Amino acid sequence: MEPSRDQCAFYYTKDDIENLQIKITLQQLTGSQLVAVSPRVVEDTQAGRQNEVPLASLTTAATYPTTHHVTVKWQQKILSVCEALEYRRSIYANDPKYRTRHKQAIKRRKYQRIFTYVHEDNYQLQEQHSATTSKKMEQECCLRQRANRTRGNDSVDSEEVSEKSSVVAKEDKKKRPPTTFQQQYLYIMADLAPQESLGESRVYETVLCVLKYDGQSQLTVTPDFNMPTTKAYRLESFGPDNALYEYQIENVSLTRSAEERNQEEQLANQMARQRIEEIQQMARLDWDTEGQPGQGELRLMTVGEITRALYFPEASSLYIHYALYLPPGWRVNPGTECEGFTPTCWLSHSDEVAAAHFSTPFSLDVTRSSSGKGWPLLLLAAFSLDWFGHDRDEGYAAFALPASGPHDKHQVKDGLYQVGTWRPAQISPLAKMRRFFLGGCQLMSDPSYLAVGAQASSQVGRVSRLGFNTNTSGTIELRASTVVQADFIGKDLQTPLEMPPGWQLSTVAVIDAFNKSRQKLRAAKQGLL
Amino acid sequence: MAEVHVVGQITGASGFPDSSLLCKWLLQLGGGWRLVEGLAEGQTQADRSEVGEEIVWCHPLDIHLSTRGIQGWPRLLLQVYRQDALSRVDVCGYGIIHIPTHPGHHTLHCHTWRPVGTFSEEFRRAFLGGGPQLLSTEFIHSSLERYRLSTIASGTVHLDIGVILREFDKYGIAT
Numbered sequence: 001m002e003p004s005r006d007q008c009a010f011y012y013t014k015d016d017i018e019n020l021q022i023k024i025t026l027q028q029l030t031g032s033q034l035v036a037v038s039p040r041v042v043e044d045t046q047a048g049r050q051n052e053v054p055l056a057s058l059t060t061a062a063t064y065p066t067t068h069h070v071t072v073k074w075q076q077k078i079l080s081v082c083e084a085l086e087y088r089r090s091i092y093a094n095d096p097k098y099r100t101r102h103k104q105a106i107k108r109r110k111y112q113r114i115f116t117y118v119h120e121d122n123y124q125l126q127e128q129h130s131a132t133t134s135k136k137m138e139q140e141c142c143l144r145q146r147a148n149r150t151r152g153n154d155s156v157d158s159e160e161v162s163e164k165s166s167v168v169a170k171e172d173k174k175k176r177p178p179t180t181f182q183q184q185y186l187y188i189m190a191d192l193a194p195q196e197s198l199g200e201s202r203v204y205e206t207v208l209c210v211l212k213y214d215g216q217s218q219l220t221v222t223p224d225f226n227m228p229t230t231k232a233y234r235l236e237s238f239g240p241d242n243a244l245y246e247y248q249i250e251n252v253s254l255t256r257s258a259e260e261r262n263q264e265e266q267l268a269n270q271m272a273r274q275r276i277e278e279i280q281q282m283a284r285l286d287w288d289t290e291g292q293p294g295q296g297e298l299r300l301m302t303v304g305e306i307t308r309a310l311y312f313p314e315a316s317s318l319y320i321h322y323a324l325y326l327p328p329g330w331r332v333n334p335g336t337e338c339e340g341f342t343p344t345c346w347l348s349h350s351d352e353v354a355a356a357h358f359s360t361p362f363s364l365d366v367t368r369s370s371s372g373k374g375w376p377l378l379l380l381a382a383f384s385l386d387w388f389g390h391d392r393d394e395g396y397a398a399f400a401l402p403a404s405g406p407h408d409k410h411q412v413k414d415g416l417y418q419v420g421t422w423r424p425a426q427i428s429p430l431a432k433m434r435r436f437f438l439g440g441c442q443l444m445s446d447p448s449y450l451a452v453g454a455q456a457s458s459q460v461g462r463v464s465r466l467g468f469n470t471n472t473s474g475t476i477e478l479r480a481s482t483v484v485q486a487d488f489i490g491k492d493l494q495t496p497l498e499m500p501p502g503w504q505l506s507t508v509a510v511i512d513a514f515n516k517s518r519q520k521l522r523a524a525k526q527g528l529l
Numbered sequence: 530m531a532e533v534h535v536v537g538q539i540t541g542a543s544g545f546p547d548s549s550l551l552c553k554w555l556l557q558l559g560g561g562w563r564l565v566e567g568l569a570e571g572q573t574q575a576d577r578s579e580v581g582e583e584i585v586w587c588h589p590l591d592i593h594l595s596t597r598g599i600q601g602w603p604r605l606l607l608q609v610y611r612q613d614a615l616s617r618v619d620v621c622g623y624g625i626i627h628i629p630t631h632p633g634h635h636t637l638h639c640h641t642w643r644p645v646g647t648f649s650e651e652f653r654r655a656f657l658g659g660g661p662q663l664l665s666t667e668f669i670h671s672s673l674e675r676y677r678l679s680t681i682a683s684g685t686v687h688l689d690i691g692v693i694l695r696e697f698d699k700y701g702i703a704t
Contacts, residue, residue, distance in 0.1 A: 279566065282563055282565050287598070288561050299599075305627060307638075308682070319676060343644075343675050344676065344680065345681060346679075357624075357640035357683060358642065359626065359639055359640050360675065361627060363600075363601070365600055413636075414635045479637075481631055487701050
C-alpha cells in the first residue's frame with residue numbers, strides 16, 4: 001500500500017531554515033509501470049510487457065517528459081503554467097515588484113508540472129476559506145480585517161495599497177516590526193492537467209506537500225518526507241485522461257561537513273567549560289566577615305512573615321504592630337528594622353473563618369554577647385480600625401523567636417506558628433459601652449494600669465499578676481525560620497539553643513514597649529494627616 | 530561562600546474570585562547574594578479552573594544562589610492578576626514569602642491581599658474591573674510606610690519548595 005497523503009510530521013531544527021532543500025520527483029505512470037506497481041492490475045504475460053515498455057518510452061519521450069525532478073529551497077517561487085502565462089505579459093517587465101517573476105516566466109520550460117506557492121501568495125488563506133463554513137459572499141468588515149492583520153496575514157492589504165501608491169506602502173513596511181514568530185507557509189503544487197490543456201485552468205492544481213515553519217525551529221511537513229524504505233505517494237488527476245501519478249519528497253538539505261560540526265561541538269564544549277568556571281568563581285568568593293559573631297557570641301537571624309490574623313470576632317479591619325524586644329546583653333546588627341506595621345486589612349469572610357491577610361515580611365538579625373541572658377521576643381499587638389478611623393486594641397502577644405530547627409514542637413507545620421493573644425478586659429458596663437461606641441485604646445491612654453507591676457501581685461495577694469483581668473482574643477499566624485551562627489556550632493550546639501525561654505517577660509514591659517512605639521506612630525500619623 | 534538551591538514549583542492558588550488567574554513572581558535578594566543560575570523572576574500562565582475553586586499553575590522554580598553572608602535571605606514577591614473575559618488584567622493579590630532556611634521539602638501558603646479603595650472605587654471595581662493597585666512594590670516590604678495602606682484579604686498562593694544548602698556549616702551556621 002502507498003502511504004496516506006494527509007499524515008503530518010513535525011521536525012525541530014536549530015539550523016537556519018534557508019538551508020532547507022526539498023527534492024520532489026513526480027512521475028506519471030504509464031501503462032507498463034502501472035503493471036509493475038499497481039496491485040489492481042492482473043499479471044500480464046511476460047511477452048506483452050516486454051513489448052509495451054519500449055513502446056511507452058518511445059511515445060512519451062517524443063512528446064513530453066513523464067518524470068519531473070525539482071529541488072525547492074525554502075520560499076523559492078516556481079511559477080505555475082497559468083502564472084507563467086500571466087507574468088509573461090510585458091506590463092510586468094517594468095514593475096519592480098514583478099520583474100523577477102517576469103524573467104522567470106520567460107525562462108520557464110513549458111512542460112514543468114511542479115510549482116510552488118510561497119507565503120506571499122496567500123494560498124493558505126484560500127485553503128482556510130474553503131474549509132470554513134462562513135459565507136463566501138460575506139464582505140470584509142473592519143473587525144475581520146483587523147483579525148487578519150493581527151494574525152500577520154496583512155500582505156493582502158499591503159499589496160492592494162502598493163498598487164495605488166507604492167511609496168506609502170514601503171514606508172509602512174519599514175515601520176512595521178519584523179514578525180519573526182509568524183507562521184510561514186510553502187506549498188509545493190503540481191498541475192495535473194492533461195498535456196494538451198496545460199495552463200488553461202487552475203482546476204487540476206493539486207497540493208503535493210505543505211511546509212509550515214513557525215519561526216521558532218518547528219517545521220511541519222504534510223505529508224512526511226519519503227524515507228528510502230517507504231513507497232511513493234500516489235495521486236490521481238481525475239481529468240479526462242485519468243492519469244495516475246506517483247511522487248516522492250526527499251529532504252536534500254545542505255548538511256554541514258564533519259569538520260564544521262566538529263568545530264561547533266568544540267566551541268559549545270568550551271563555552272560550557274567557561275560557564276562552569278564562572279560558576280565556581282562566583283561560589284568561591286570570600287565570606288563576608290561583617291556581623292560575624294566573635295568568641296562565645298551567638299548570632300541569630302530570624303526571617304519570616306506575619307501571614308494572617310484569625311478569630312478576631314469583633315473587628316472588621318485589623319493591623320498588627322510588631323516590635324522586637326531584646327533582653328540585656330543582646331545587640332541588633334545593622335540593617336534590621338526592629339519594629340514595623342502591617343497594612344490595615346479588611347477581614348475576608350470567604351474562608352470558613354474570617355481572616356485578615358498580611359504576608360508582611362520581617363527579618364531580624366541579632367547577636368548575643370557572651371554575657372547575654374534570655375532570648376529575644378517579638379511583641380505583637382493587633383489593633384482594629386472602625387469606620388471612623390478609631391483604633392481599638394484587640395490583642396497582645398509575645399512570641400519567642402524560634403531557636404531550634406524544623407522540629408520545633410510549637411510550630412503547626414512547615415515553620416508556621418500560631419500565637420494566641422489576650423487583651424485587657426473591661427468589667428464595668430460603662431467601659432464596655434465606651435469601647436463599643438468610641439473605640440480607643442483604653443489601656444494605653446491610662447497609665448495607671450501600668451503602675452501595678454508584676455512583682456506587686458504576689459505581695460498584695462491578687463489573683464491576677466497585672467491587677468486586671470484579660471480576655472482571650474484572636475490568633476495571629478506567622479511563619480518564622482531561623483539561622484544561627486556561632487563559633488561553637490557543631491561542638492555543643494544543643495546547650496545554648498535548647499535554653500528554654502523559662503523567664504517570663506513582664507506583661508507590663510510588653511505594654512510599656514508598645515506604649516512608646518505607639519506614641520511614635522501617633523506623632524508620625526499627625527504629621528502625615 | 531555558601532550556596533543555596535531552591536527547587537520547586539508554584540503549585541496553584543485558591544480563594545480568589547472566579548476568573549483566570551496568573552501569578553508574577555520575583556526573587557528578592559540581599560546585598561551579599563548572587564544569582565548563579567536560573568531565573569529570578571517569571572510569570573505563570575493564566576489558568577482558569579473548570580472543576581473547583583483551586584487554580585493550578587505548576588510553575589517550576591529552579592534557582593541556584595550563592596551568598597557571602599546570611600543577611601538578606603531570599604524571598605519571593607508574588608503578584609496575582611486576574612484576567613477577565615475581555616482580557617483585561619487587574620491585580621487581585623500581593624504577597625511576600627521567605628524561602629525557608631531549613632533544608633528539605635516545604636509546603637508553603639502565601640496569604641495575599643490587595644489594596645482597597647473608597648466605596649465608589651470598590652463599587653466600580655465590582656462591575657467594571659480595575660481598582661487601585663500599588664504604584665511600587667516598595668510598599669510591600671518597607672515596614673514603616675505600610676501602615677498607611679488599606680487592604681482587604683484575598684486568596685492564597687500555594688508553593689512547594691525544596692531547599693538545599695551547601696557549605697553553611699563551614700562558617701558555623703546552623704539552620
